[in-house]
Amino acid sequence: MNVGIIGAGHIGSALAVRLVSLGHSVYIANSRGPETLKDVAQKTGAKAVTAQEAARHGEIIVVTIPLKNIPDLPKDLFVDVPADVPVIDTSNYYPILRDGHMPELETGDLTESEWVQQHLGRPLIKVFNNIFAEHIVTKGVAKGTAGRIALPVAGDDAPAKQKVMALVDELGFDPVDNGGLHQSWRQQPGTPCYGADLPADKLRELFNQMGTQRSEAQHAEYLANHARLERDMAQKGEN
Numbered sequence: 001m002n003v004g005i006i007g008a009g010h011i012g013s014a015l016a017v018r019l020v021s022l023g024h025s026v027y028i029a030n031s032r033g034p035e036t037l038k039d040v041a042q043k044t045g046a047k048a049v050t051a052q053e054a055a056r057h058g059e060i061i062v063v064t065i066p067l068k069n070i071p072d073l074p075k076d077l078f079v080d081v082p083a084d085v086p087v088i089d090t091s092n093y094y095p096i097l098r099d100g101h102m103p104e105l106e107t108g109d110l111t112e113s114e115w116v117q118q119h120l121g122r123p124l125i126k127v128f129n130n131i132f133a134e135h136i137v138t139k140g141v142a143k144g145t146a147g148r149i150a151l152p153v154a155g156d157d158a159p160a161k162q163k164v165m166a167l168v169d170e171l172g173f174d175p176v177d178n179g180g181l182h183q184s185w186r187q188q189p190g191t192p193c194y195g196a197d198l199p200a201d202k203l204r205e206l207f208n209q210m211g212t213q214r215s216e217a218q219h220a221e222y223l224a225n226h227a228r229l230e231r232d233m234a235q236k237g238e239n
C-alpha cells in the first residue's frame with residue numbers, strides 16, 4: 001500500500017519506519033521541503049516529497065504535525081485525493097508547551113480532532129495520539145500476544161475506520177473502536193488512557209466507565225491532569 005505522511009517528526013518517522021518494514025511505500029513531507037528530509041528518508045526508507053505529493057500518493061494519509069500548525073497546511077492539500085482515502089489525525093493539544101491557548105478547545109464543545117477536521121475539510125480518523133512515538137516502533141506484537149497494547153480509533157466514516165483499524169492491527173496493536181470523532185475526547189491528553197499502553201479489555205472497560213457524553217467535570221479534570229503533565233515536562237526540559 002502507498003501511505004502519505006504529512007509531518008516527519010517523532011510520530012511521522014516512527015510510522016514510516018514500521019510501515020516500510022512491513023513492505024509499504026511511504027511518502028513523507030514536512031513544512032520545509034523534501035530537500036530537508038534526506039536524513040529522514042535514509043533512516044526510514046520513506047520517499048521525501050511535498051505535502052501535496054504525500055497526500056496524492058496515499059491510499060491512507062496521516063497528518064501528524066503540531067496542532068497549532070494545522071491552519072498552515074496548503075488549502076489544496078486534498079484536491080485530487082479520492083473521497084474514500086482515509087485521513088488519519090494524530091493531534092494532541094499542548095497549550096502550555098507548544099500550541100498556545102485555543103479557547104474553542106477549552107470550552108468542551110469540540111474535540112481536538114473535530115477542530116482539525118473543520119480546518120482540513122475532510123472526515124478524519126483519530127488514532128496514534130495516545131501512544132509515545134517510540135512505542136510505535138518498539139511495542140507492536142503479533143495478534144493474540146498477551147498484553148498487546150490497544151489503540152483507540154475514532155471517526156465517523158465507517159469504511160475509512162475499518163481500513164485504519166486493519167492498519168493498526170498490522171502494526172502490532174489491537175484497534176479498539178472509540179466511536180465517532182465527537183467521542184474522541186476519551187483518548188485525549190489527561191484521560192486515563194493517554195500514554196497508558198492499555199490492553200483491549202482494560203481500554204474497553206475504561207471507555208464504559210467514562211460514558212459517551214463528556215461531562216463538564218470530566219472535561220475540567222482532564223484539562224487539569226494535562227496541565228500538570230505539561231508543567232512537569234516543562235520542568236524537566238521536555239517538549
Ligand SMILES: NC(=O)c1ccc[n+]([C@@H]2O[C@H](COP(=O)([O-])OP(=O)(O)OC[C@H]3O[C@@H](n4cnc5c(N)ncnc54)[C@H](OP(=O)(O)O)[C@@H]3O)[C@@H](O)[C@H]2O)c1
Nearest residue numbers: 007008009010011030031032064065069091092129132133
Ligand atoms: N511525540 C509523540 O510521542 C506523540 C505521540 C502521540 C501524538 N503526538 C502528536 O502528533 C502530532 C505530531 O507530533 P510529533 O511529536 O511527531 O511532532 P514533531 O516531532 O514536532 O514533528 C512535527 C513535524 O511536523 C512538520 N510540520 C509542521 N508544520 C507543518 C506544515 N505546515 N506542513 C507540513 N509539515 C509540517 C514538521 O516539519 P518542519 O520541521 O519542516 O516544520 C515536523 O516534521 C502532535 O499533535 C503531537 O502532539 C505526538
